[in-house]
Amino acid sequence: MILPFEQHEDDALLDVVLISRARLARNISGEPFVNRANREEQIRIRDGIASALRGLPELGLHWFDPETAPSAEGQVLLERHLISPKFLEPGPHRLAGYREDARLSVMINEEDHLRIQGYGLAGGLSLAWANAKGCERLLDEHLNFAFNEQLGYLTACPTNVGTGIRLSLMLHLPGISLIGGMDRMQHAADDLNLEMRGTSGEGSEAIGHLHQISNRRTLGVDEEDLLHFLEHDFLSRVVREERRARDTLLSTRREFLDDRVQRALAMLRHARLLGEREALDLLSELRLGIAAGLLTGVPLQTAGQLMQRVRSGHLTRATGCTEEEPLRIQRADLVRRELGGDSPPSEST
Amino acid sequence: MILPFEQHEDDALLDVVLISRARLARNISGEPFVNRANREEQIRIRDGIASALRGLPELGLHWFDPETAPSAEGQVLLERHLISPKFLEPGPHRLAGYREDARLSVMINEEDHLRIQGYGLAGGLSLAWANAKGCERLLDEHLNFAFNEQLGYLTACPTNVGTGIRLSLMLHLPGISLIGGMDRMQHAADDLNLEMRGTSGEGSEAIGHLHQISNRRTLGVDEEDLLHFLEHDFLSRVVREERRARDTLLSTRREFLDDRVQRALAMLRHARLLGEREALDLLSELRLGIAAGLLTGVPLQTAGQLMQRVRSGHLTRATGCTEEEPLRIQRADLVRRELGGDSPPSEST
Numbered sequence: 001m002i003l004p005f006e007q008h009e010d011d012a013l014l015d016v017v018l019i020s021r022a023r024l025a026r027n028i029s030g031e032p033f034v035n036r037a038n039r040e041e042q043i044r045i046r047d048g049i050a051s052a053l054r055g056l057p058e059l060g061l062h063w064f065d066p067e068t069a070p071s072a073e074g075q076v077l078l079e080r081h082l083i084s085p086k087f088l089e090p091g092p093h094r095l096a097g098y099r100e101d102a103r104l105s106v107m108i109n110e111e112d113h114l115r116i117q118g119y120g121l122a123g124g125l126s127l128a129w130a131n132a133k134g135c136e137r138l139l140d141e142h143l144n145f146a147f148n149e150q151l152g153y154l155t156a157c158p159t160n161v162g163t164g165i166r167l168s169l170m171l172h173l174p175g176i177s178l179i180g181g182m183d184r185m186q187h188a189a190d191d192l193n194l195e196m197r198g199t200s201g202e203g204s205e206a207i208g209h210l211h212q213i214s215n216r217r218t219l220g221v222d223e224e225d226l227l228h229f230l231e232h233d234f235l236s237r238v239v240r241e242e243r244r245a246r247d248t249l250l251s252t253r254r255e256f257l258d259d260r261v262q263r264a265l266a267m268l269r270h271a272r273l274l275g276e277r278e279a280l281d282l283l284s285e286l287r288l289g290i291a292a293g294l295l296t297g298v299p300l301q302t303a304g305q306l307m308q309r310v311r312s313g314h315l316t317r318a319t320g321c322t323e324e325e326p327l328r329i330q331r332a333d334l335v336r337r338e339l340g341g342d343s344p345p346s347e348s349t
Numbered sequence: 350m351i352l353p354f355e356q357h358e359d360d361a362l363l364d365v366v367l368i369s370r371a372r373l374a375r376n377i378s379g380e381p382f383v384n385r386a387n388r389e390e391q392i393r394i395r396d397g398i399a400s401a402l403r404g405l406p407e408l409g410l411h412w413f414d415p416e417t418a419p420s421a422e423g424q425v426l427l428e429r430h431l432i433s434p435k436f437l438e439p440g441p442h443r444l445a446g447y448r449e450d451a452r453l454s455v456m457i458n459e460e461d462h463l464r465i466q467g468y469g470l471a472g473g474l475s476l477a478w479a480n481a482k483g484c485e486r487l488l489d490e491h492l493n494f495a496f497n498e499q500l501g502y503l504t505a506c507p508t509n510v511g512t513g514i515r516l517s518l519m520l521h522l523p524g525i526s527l528i529g530g531m532d533r534m535q536h537a538a539d540d541l542n543l544e545m546r547g548t549s550g551e552g553s554e555a556i557g558h559l560h561q562i563s564n565r566r567t568l569g570v571d572e573e574d575l576l577h578f579l580e581h582d583f584l585s586r587v588v589r590e591e592r593r594a595r596d597t598l599l600s601t602r603r604e605f606l607d608d609r610v611q612r613a614l615a616m617l618r619h620a621r622l623l624g625e626r627e628a629l630d631l632l633s634e635l636r637l638g639i640a641a642g643l644l645t646g647v648p649l650q651t652a653g654q655l656m657q658r659v660r661s662g663h664l665t666r667a668t669g670c671t672e673e674e675p676l677r678i679q680r681a682d683l684v685r686r687e688l689g690g691d692s693p694p695s696e697s698t
Contacts, residue, residue: 256622259620259621262619266619267615329604
């Protein structure tokens with residue numbers, strides 16, 4: 001089986017979808033779950049899985065050990081959504097592997113022994129799924145995953161039992177939000193047994209109008225059905241609603257929308273100090289402006305990439321700065337440079 | 350006596366002082382105070398004073414009757430500080446006269462029968478005083494002002510009895526404010542028997558870091574001493590403190606200051622909708638940036654003039670708009686045009 005890492009992606013949904021992800025939770029048969037494993041068992045589990053993964057060079061994984069790597073590196077992987085916040089918490093002996101092109105990552109000893117995450121970009125949920133599933137099948141020949149005929153795959157948390165699959169979409173929904181439609185959206189998601197969360201996972205805030213939507217049920221669902229439902233029925237409906245909301249704003253509140261968008265671009269091009277949260281919110285408005293056709297000259301991809309590059313971990317890695325104040329200066333400099341704003345004060349005076 | 354309307358003004362204090370004003374309160378002997386006068390008496394007082402003023406064409410007054418003039422006109426005069434908010438309230442029969450160059454105004458039947466206001470710009474308190482006093486002396490030959498040997502000039506409110514003089518300065522104090530020095534400033538003013546108020550008079554907020562400072566005592570003070578004290582001792586001290594505060598910000602928090610100033614200019618150049626309050630606050634930051642040498646290419650006078658032109662009355666007179674939403678568009682268009690921002694969306698698309 002060939003993993004479709006390099007497959008070209010359709011970017012028709014790029015105005016709404018930022019990331020598609022498919023996650024599989026697996027545990028090693030005969031070993032205690034992570035939260036019950038002692039030090040020795042944790043290490044044995046970790047090394048066993050890592051060894052199987054290392055035997056699959058076609059996965060192209062880089063390794064990240066949270067105990068020995070610099071903390072900025074973990075932050076970068078977190079900001080790329082390749083690892084979870086929980087993975088960085090102090091805890092058992094862990095290890096992560098990831099492809100530099102962000103099409104695949106694995107976390108060992110997070111909540112489960114193994115979490116496999118496949119990724120696609122805009123609307124690439126099938127691709128994300130193919131990447132995760134492909135990796136799981138390759139591993140299945142070397143590892144013995146805990147499986148029960150009645151329940152399916154066994155997981156540390158009962159909510160993941162069964163398929164152990166979680167498909168999620170990171171959506172940019174400023175239109176629905178600005179016309180006040182997020183409550184309705186939330187109810188619709190509840191009715192469909194989908195979970196809506198903020199940018200950084202459970203309980204987090206929706207910064208920059210970014211929302212993560214994922215399936216809640218894993219038991220008794222058919223993987224292909226779930227994929228089809230999320231990618232075709234649900235996503236196409238949300239994309240339609242978001243685009244309609246933007247059109248409504250454009251036709252009925254054009255000045256309001258244009259004002260927000262022009263202000264956002266002006267702030268990004270001229271601010272000398274930018275906090276992470278503010279930068280993400282402004283870039284979100286910028287993204288909306290580009291997608292709505294109010295701004296030309298800035299590609300949608302640039303705005304999307306900047307939404308990662310302005311994050312503290314990425315910025316620390318790029319600049320070496322770790323202090324908040326210099327990071328705010330560096331963030332403003334980066335954004336100004338990328339968006340064609342005026343030069344920093346030290347050059348202009 | 351020749352009124353010094355045309356006198357050239359020193360603009361050395363333009364970075365801190367916006368308006369200097371000298372006000373004299375006078376009442377007609379033998380007539381009841383305004384708040385006790387009936388309709389007939391109010392009209393008699395008004396017409397008597399107006400007749401005396403009309404006999405002095407050298408004053409160059411235009412007339413404003415709040416009962417018959419369009420309301421936008423009153424708003425414009427208020428925004429030019431030529432009349433008071435109280436003057437526009439429903440009340441007795443009133444009349445105002447003003448010079449188009451804003452060096453002199455008179456209000457009939459405001460709180461007192463007559464209030465004469467002379468104006469200078471930056472640091473022109475002597476000029477303001479000369480204008481007001483000159484007008485009063487000319488009128489003194491035609492009107493009989495209520496005067497008591499013990500108390501001095503009699504006024505409707507006891508706080509104005511004596512000289513009936515109030516000298517006031519409109520100061521731009523963003524530096525002192527940003528380094529957290531306004532409380533100290535307020536205490537110093539209290540100790541010196543000076544009153545600090547917001548932009549639009551008593552009890553009003555200090556929008557755009559603008560503060561009105563005036564004498565509290567009018568009884569038993571010598572006019573020339575008061576003038577000297579305010580103009581030389583007090584003002585020079587405040588100007589020194591404000592400039593020192595700006596220098597401190599420049600040397601210790603340059604990025605912070607530069608960020609505020611660049612953001613303000615960017616907002617002014619790119620916003621499509623601007624409320625009055627926001628525009629004034631942004632122009633205040635712009636003014637600070639120009640005075641501190643962080644922005645070149647925009648003259649201090651332009652920022653100062655815009656602080657009047659963005660106000661709703663001025664904008665209504667200039668555009669014919671009276672509704673809030675179109676005014677916000679017009680305000681943003683005006684500012685963008687004057688500050689060299691990008692063109693309005695209707696032209697750019």
